Structure formats: C-alpha cells, structure tokens
Amino acid sequence: MKIRVGIYGYGNLGRGVECAIMNNNDMELKAVFTRREPEHVEILSKSVPVYKTEEAISMEKDIDVMILCGGSATDLPKQTPMLAKYFNVVDSFDTHAKIPEHLAAVSDRALVGRKTAVISVGWDPGMFSLNRIYSTAVLPVGDTYTFWGKGVSQGHSDAIRRIDGVIDAKQYTIPKQEALDAVRSGSSPDLSTRQKHMRECYVIASDHADLAAIENDIITMPNYFADYDTIVHFITQEELDANHSGIPHGGFVIRTGRTGEKLENNHRIEYSLSLDSNPEFTAGVLVAYARAAVRMNRAGKKGGYTPFDIAPIDLLVEGREEVIKKYL
Amino acid sequence: MKIRVGIYGYGNLGRGVECAIMNNNDMELKAVFTRREPEHVEILSKSVPVYKTEEAISMEKDIDVMILCGGSATDLPKQTPMLAKYFNVVDSFDTHAKIPEHLAAVSDRALVGRKTAVISVGWDPGMFSLNRIYSTAVLPVGDTYTFWGKGVSQGHSDAIRRIDGVIDAKQYTIPKQEALDAVRSGSSPDLSTRQKHMRECYVIASDHADLAAIENDIITMPNYFADYDTIVHFITQEELDANHSGIPHGGFVIRTGRTGEKLENNHRIEYSLSLDSNPEFTAGVLVAYARAAVRMNRAGKKGGYTPFDIAPIDLLVEGREEVIKKYL
Numbered sequence: 001m002k003i004r005v006g007i008y009g010y011g012n013l014g015r016g017v018e019c020a021i022m023n024n025n026d027m028e029l030k031a032v033f034t035r036r037e038p039e040h041v042e043i044l045s046k047s048v049p050v051y052k053t054e055e056a057i058s059m060e061k062d063i064d065v066m067i068l069c070g071g072s073a074t075d076l077p078k079q080t081p082m083l084a085k086y087f088n089v090v091d092s093f094d095t096h097a098k099i100p101e102h103l104a105a106v107s108d109r110a111l112v113g114r115k116t117a118v119i120s121v122g123w124d125p126g127m128f129s130l131n132r133i134y135s136t137a138v139l140p141v142g143d144t145y146t147f148w149g150k151g152v153s154q155g156h157s158d159a160i161r162r163i164d165g166v167i168d169a170k171q172y173t174i175p176k177q178e179a180l181d182a183v184r185s186g187s188s189p190d191l192s193t194r195q196k197h198m199r200e201c202y203v204i205a206s207d208h209a210d211l212a213a214i215e216n217d218i219i220t221m222p223n224y225f226a227d228y229d230t231i232v233h234f235i236t237q238e239e240l241d242a243n244h245s246g247i248p249h250g251g252f253v254i255r256t257g258r259t260g261e262k263l264e265n266n267h268r269i270e271y272s273l274s275l276d277s278n279p280e281f282t283a284g285v286l287v288a289y290a291r292a293a294v295r296m297n298r299a300g301k302k303g304g305y306t307p308f309d310i311a312p313i314d315l316l317v318e319g320r321e322e323v324i325k326k327y328l
Numbered sequence: 329m330k331i332r333v334g335i336y337g338y339g340n341l342g343r344g345v346e347c348a349i350m351n352n353n354d355m356e357l358k359a360v361f362t363r364r365e366p367e368h369v370e371i372l373s374k375s376v377p378v379y380k381t382e383e384a385i386s387m388e389k390d391i392d393v394m395i396l397c398g399g400s401a402t403d404l405p406k407q408t409p410m411l412a413k414y415f416n417v418v419d420s421f422d423t424h425a426k427i428p429e430h431l432a433a434v435s436d437r438a439l440v441g442r443k444t445a446v447i448s449v450g451w452d453p454g455m456f457s458l459n460r461i462y463s464t465a466v467l468p469v470g471d472t473y474t475f476w477g478k479g480v481s482q483g484h485s486d487a488i489r490r491i492d493g494v495i496d497a498k499q500y501t502i503p504k505q506e507a508l509d510a511v512r513s514g515s516s517p518d519l520s521t522r523q524k525h526m527r528e529c530y531v532i533a534s535d536h537a538d539l540a541a542i543e544n545d546i547i548t549m550p551n552y553f554a555d556y557d558t559i560v561h562f563i564t565q566e567e568l569d570a571n572h573s574g575i576p577h578g579g580f581v582i583r584t585g586r587t588g589e590k591l592e593n594n595h596r597i598e599y600s601l602s603l604d605s606n607p608e609f610t611a612g613v614l615v616a617y618a619r620a621a622v623r624m625n626r627a628g629k630k631g632g633y634t635p636f637d638i639a640p641i642d643l644l645v646e647g648r649e650e651v652i653k654k655y656l
Contacts, residue, residue: 019589023469044589099656100649125656127462127597130640132655134455137616137643138609141351259612261347261372265604269455276593281466284587288465306656308648312458313636315465320636321428327460328427328453328634 003294004030004062005287006087008053008079009069010041012247013092016283017067018044024287026317030063060086065290068092081105084304085113088293090286092122099125099306107304116297117304121289122282123273124148128253130307131271135255139267142257143188147175147196151249151278159224160201163217165209168237170244172200175252186256186266198229202244205234249278288315331622332358333615334391334415336384336407338369340575341420342397344611346372352615354645358391388414393618396420409433412632413441416621418614420450427453427634435632444625445632449617450610451601452476456581458635459599463583467595470585471516475503475524479577479606487552488529491545493537496565498572500528503580514584514594526557530572533562577606616643 005021007014010032021029022045029048034041038050051059056066066087070076072095080091084106093102099120110117120126124146132144153173160169179196182189205214211234219230235244250273259265275281289307292314296305316323333349335342338360349357350373357376362369366378379387384394394415398404400423408419412434421430427448438445448454452474460472481501488497507524510517533542539562547558563572578601587593603609617635620642624633644651 016587019587022589023587023591096656100653103652120656127466129656130462131599133640133644133651134458136655137640138455138612140612140645257612259344259347259351259605259608261350265608267604267609268600268602270598270600270602271459272596272598274596274598276595277587280587280593281595284466284468284585306652308641308651308656309639311637311639312461312465316461317468323461323636324431324634325428327464328424328448328457328636 002026002028003291004028004064005290006030006056006059006063006066007032007069008056008066008083009075010034010036010043010050011069012279013283013286014069015044016277016280017069017286019280020283020287024291024317026291027287031059056083057086063087064294065090067286067290069286077102077105080117080119081109084110084115084117086115087113088116088290088297090118090121090290090293092126092282092286093119094122094125096125103304103306111303114302116293116302118289118293118306118310119304120306121286123249123275123278123285124251126282126285126307127273128251128271131253131269132255133308135253135257135269135271139255139257139259139269141259141263142255142267144253144255145183145191145196146251146253147180148251149173149175149197149249151251151275152247153199154247156199156201156224159221160203160218163214165206165214167204167206168240169201169203170240171202174198174200180252180254183254183256184268184270186268188256193227194229198231199225200231200233202233202235202240204237204240246276247278248274248276249281250274291315291317330354330356331619332356332390332392333618334358334384334387334394335360335397336381336394336411337397337403338362338364338371338378339397340607341611341614343372344605344608345395345397345614347608348611348615352619352645354619355615359387384411385414391415392622393418395614395618397614405430405433408445408447409437412438412443412445414443415441416444416618416625418446418449418618418621420454420610420614421447422450422453424453431632431634439631442630444621444630446617446621446634446638447632448634449614451577451603451606451613452579454610454613454635455601456579456599459581459597460583461636463581463585463597463599467583467585467587467597469587469591470583470595472581472583473511473519473524474579474581475508476579477501477503477525477577479579479603480575481527482575484527484529484552487549488531488546491542493534493542495532495534496568497529497531498568499530502526502528508580508582511582511584512596512598514596516584521555522557526559527553528559528561530561530563530568532565532568574604575606576604577609578602619643619645 068091156171215232253271396419484499543560581599
C-alpha cells in the first residue's frame with residue numbers, strides 16, 4: 001500500500017511536493033489543504049481533492065504523513081505543533097536560531113499523539129547541515145564554511161520591492177570566487193560577511209523614479225545589503241521575465257581539515273548543490289523524509305526528530321538489502 | 329569516561345587510526361594488536377601496550393570498541409566475524425560484491441556476543457556510499473556517477489611491481505576532465521571505463537631492463553590497464569621519493585536529477601574529497617563510527633550495521649542539543 005501524503009499549504013513549495021510525489025512510486029497524494037478558497041486553487045493532480053486547512057484533522061485516518069509547506073516566520077511555528085498531534089509531519093522550518101524551541105514544541109505534541117515529526121528538512125537546514133556534521137565527525141580538526149548561491153534570495157528581493165519607486169526586483173546571492181579559492185586552499189581564512197558573498201539586484205523602477213536614490217536605498221539598507229558589495233541593475237519587465245523568472249539556488253559546504261601525527265596532511269570535503277528550482281529541490285528532500293517519518297512511526301519511533309537523528313537507509317524506497325547491494 | 333579503543337592490525341591504516349584517536353578527545357587508545365612480534369612494532373603512543381593478536385580476547389573487558397585495520401582480501405573476512413562476538417567492532421571492508429555476505433557473518437556473531445559491529449566504513453564504501461543514497465533519495469529521477477582520484481591505487485601499483493624488470497612503481501587513477509564536465513552538464517552520458525578514468529604510472533626499472541617491453545606489459549595488462557588510457561613514465565628512485573611518496577586520493581560523487589511537472593528543472597549534487605592521505609582519512613571515518621558503535625551498543629542496538637543504518641548524530645562527540653544548535 002502506498003504512503004498517503006497530505007500537503008498543507010499550496011505555494012511554490014507545496015506545488016514542488018506535489019511534483020515530487022509523482023516521482024516517488026511508493027507515495028500517493030491524498031489531499032491538499034489550503035487557507036484560500038479550495039475552488040480557487042488549481043492543483044496539478046486533477047483527481048486529488050483540495051480542502052480548507054480547517055478540515056485537515058478530519059482526515060487523520062486517511063493520511064500517513066502531512067508535509068507542511070508554509071513559511072517559517074509565522075506559519076510553521078503554529079502549524080507544525082498543532083498538526084503533530086494528529087499526523088506524522090515533516091516541515092522545512094529554517095529559522096536557525098529558533099530550531100531548538102520549535103523542535104521542543106513539535107516533539108511534545110507528537111508524543112501526545114504518538115506521531116513522528118521531522119523538522120528543518122530541506123537543503124539548509126537539511127542536506128547542508130548533514131554535510132556539516134558528517135565532515136566535522138570524520139575530520140575533527142578543521143574548519144567548515146558554508147556559501148550560498150548563486151541563487152535567488154526571496155527575503156532580499158522582497159526588501160527591495162518595499163522601496164519607493166520599485167515595481168519588481170530579484171536579488172541573487174553570489175559566493176565570491178576569491179573566498180571559495182581561499183577556503184579550498186586549506187588556509188582556513190577568517191572571512192568577513194563582505195568577503196564571502198556579494199549581492200546582485202535586478203530592479204524594475206517606475207517611470208520617473210529617482211534611480212540613484214533607489215540604488216542608494218538598496219546598497220545602504222542595514223542587515224540586508226549594507227555589509228555586502230552590492231550591484232544594482234535597472235532592467236525592464238521584459239528582461240526580468242526573460243532572464244530572471246526562475247528560482248535557482250545552490251551553494252557549497254566545504255570543510256578543510258588536518259590529520260597525522262603532526263597534523264601534516266590536509267584534506268578537503270566539498271559538498272555543492274546547483275539547483276534550477278529551490279522549492280522543487282526542497283520538496284524532494286521533504287518527500288524523502290516523509291517516507292522516513294512513516295517508517296519510523298511504524299517502528300515505534302515517536303516524537304520530534306531532525307535529519308541528524310535519522311538513519312539514511314530510511315529515506316529510500318528500496319529495502320535495506322537492495323540498498324546495501326546497489327549503493328554501498 | 330573516555331571510549332577505550334583497540335587497534336587490530338598496525339599498518340598505514342592502524343597508524344592513521346592511532347593519530348585520529350589523538351584528535352578525538354572522548355577517546356583513548358588502550359592497546360594495539362599485531363601479528364608481528366610486539367617488541368618489533370613501534371607505535372606513536374609510547375605508553376600504550378602492543379600485544380599479539382592472539383591476546384586480544386583476553387582484553388574483552390578493557391576495550392569498548394576494536395577498530396580493525398587489516399585488508400579486505402583475506403584479513404577482515406575472518407577477523408571481523410571472529411572479534412564481533414567479543415567486542416564492538418568497526419572495519420573498512422571494501423570488497424563491494426562481498427559486502428552482503430560479510431555483513432551477514434559479522435551480524436550473526438555480533439548478536440551472539442550482544443555486540444555492535446559496523447562494517448564498510450571509510451570513504452568508498454563509506455562517505456561516497458552515503459552520498460549516493462542521500463542524493464538518490466532526494467532526487468529520485470536522475471543519474472549518479474562516481475569518479476575516483478586523482479589518487480594512488482595500491483592494487484595497480486602492486487600489479488606493476490610484479491612485472492619483470494620493475495623495481496618500484498606508483499599508479500595514479502585520474503578522472504577525465506571531459507567526463508566530469510559531461511556529467512556536470514546534466515546530459516546523463518553513458519561513459520565507458522576508458523572515458524571515465526585514465527591511469528598514470530611512475531615506474532623505476534632496473535638497469536638494462538627493456539623499457540618498451542615493461543610499458544607494453546603495463547598498458548596491455550587485463551583488468552588492470554587494458555581498458556584504460558594509460559601513461560607510463562620511467563623515473564629514478566630519487567624522483568619517486570621526492571614526488572610520489574604520499575598516498576593521496578579522492579574523487580567525486582555526482583548526481584544530476586530532474587524535477588517538476590514535466591521534469592523541466594535540472595539539479596546537481598556534487599560531493600568531492602581531496603585527501604593528502606587516504607589511510608588517515610579512512611581512519612577518521614573509522615573512529616567516528618567507532619564512537620557510534622559504542623553508543624548504539626549502550627542504547628541496545630546490537631548486531632551488524634553499515635553506515636546506511638546509522639543516524640549521523642551518533643558520530644559526533646557533542647550531545648544532540650549542542651549539535652542541533654551548532655550545525656543544523
């Protein structure tokens with residue numbers, strides 16, 4: 001019997017999860033839950049029902065795992081604990097500083113409902129975090145660096161859009177090549193924020209807007225841009241649509257470390273992602289951990305977990321013997 | 329109390345494990361076991377005793393985990409099952425085709441002794457295998473490629489040394505740049521053995537040896553070289569010592585995959601290693617999994633395991649809360 005999946009929230013990420021389920025033949029999409037009016041939400045899977053989020057709990061018996069596709073700022077802190085009492089759940093909570101608090105809240109509720117909850121699943125937190133701990137474990141003397149990009153930062157794009165005279169904008173975070181090279185050399189450099197990444201912005205301004213003022217507002221914006229080298233390009237709607245309509249992302253986790261009696265040998269572990277679609281890749285990770293959540297629950301592992309707590313074997317469709325034979 | 333580690337077999341790998349233990353402050357080396365005469369084996373840790381392998385079992389109560397540092401051809405198939413009844417054990421068994429059989433033998437014996445055994449720990453099998461399954465799990469539609477090198481192949485170096493007129497030799501396996509580029513492009517190429525790697529050999533021939541004959545013997549050698557583009561350089565002992573005395577290795581695991589309603593988005597996951605010392609890096613992985621073996625045994629998880637079966641959290645010195653806070 002296939003794993004019956006629910007999607008809670010249907011934006012880019014929810015749609016990505018829907019696509020990912022199509023490519024995992026042990027899963028089926030059972031229902032989509034939305035805060036919008038269901039009749040106004042068109043999903044790809046025509047035969048799958050769309051319900052209001054308020055109806056979710058009535059489907060407790062019909063859904064093996066609920067994948068939460070809301071945002072970390074306001075949605076997930078409420079939704080994941082709420083649903084964890086009724087469903088095995090997986091979310092992509094990515095506010096790094098609040099993960100312990102979120103995990104505690106989710107764990108408590110999952111234990112009450114005897115369910116399994118996996119939080120902070122995606123690529124960072126997620127695959128990047130896994131690479132940070134594997135590489136630290138095997139090379140305990142060393143330094144780890146994470147670089148993000150080249151990719152679109154939704155938060156930074158939004159910040160630009162709030163400036164007077166800006167119609168639309170897209171911001172790319174770009175690792176600096178010199179920084180990557182310095183890290184790869186094994187020299188363990190101390191890198192400032194400005195040295196690690198730069199920011200490139202494509203902006204559509206309204207007619208008669210003061211472009212110099214907009215550019216200045218961007219590059220001096222505290223927290224978002226002031227600490228970075230920022231390049232601003234003013235472009236047309238046509239150029240934005242033609243060249244900047246995607247949501248690519250990616251990045252690098254690099255650990256350099258030393259071994260030997262006198263630490264005389266250098267090693268480098270590098271993990272990188274190059275993603276055409278940030279939400280669709282995140283969705284792929286969510287779906288794999290949704291499988292793990294169901295398996296763990298059946299094996300009696302209830303409560304709250306992170307990707308760190310989960311044996312990789314639980315992520316795969318195939319059984320253990322086959323996985324060992326094919327991939328080890 | 330520190331984890332008390334035994335090293336069983338003291339060659340390059342055993343020495344690497346000894347160094348790795350020095351860099352993991354929750355561990356102490358308790359004893360080294362050797363088939364040689366202990367008084368002829370000089371180890372780095374002057375205060376640690378060296379015993380004959382036959383004495384190992386008498387130390388059942390003094391060692392929390394035994395790290396096996398023998399070879400996969402003849403040592404480990406006997407040693408790991410034998411010792412798994414008495415100790416938590418970790419080995420780097422790397423004969424891919426025989427892993428299921430080895431795992432079964434080790435598991436049986438570990439269960440008899442209520443011990444925990446982890447096999448096939450290193451970088452391939454090991455870290456590379458983990459990357460193969462994580463990347464397949466999150467991108468189920470796609471192709472995975474493994475490249476080895478640039479690095480020294482001990483087996484191929486040995487094969488050259490067996491040729492008449494050869495005094496010493498070092499063979500490097502080198503991934504072909506065109507193949508790496510083709511894979512990274514996402515075109516999912518079918519690559520022959522010859523297209524993926526080349527082999528470069530540095531050979532010291534005896535005086536008056538027939539160099540052309542040696543070169544021909546190398547490049548036509550079945551299984552080892554005949555299916556590859558092979559380059560042979562004749563060099564002096566001085567050149568070998570100066571430029572080829574290390575045991576570097578490394579390689580790449582690359583998965584390209586597609587997502588989206590019509591599989592229209594491409595993604596690439598790349599994991600790479602660049603290692604000055606193959607045995608010392610392998611040792612670092614063994615030591616991390618030795619920690620996991622001890623923890624799992626204390627948690628009641630007995631029997632035989634592979635890296636696939638082990639949650640990454642168990643590899644780290646720090647406790648779960650700290651790991652989540654620092655790395656997730």
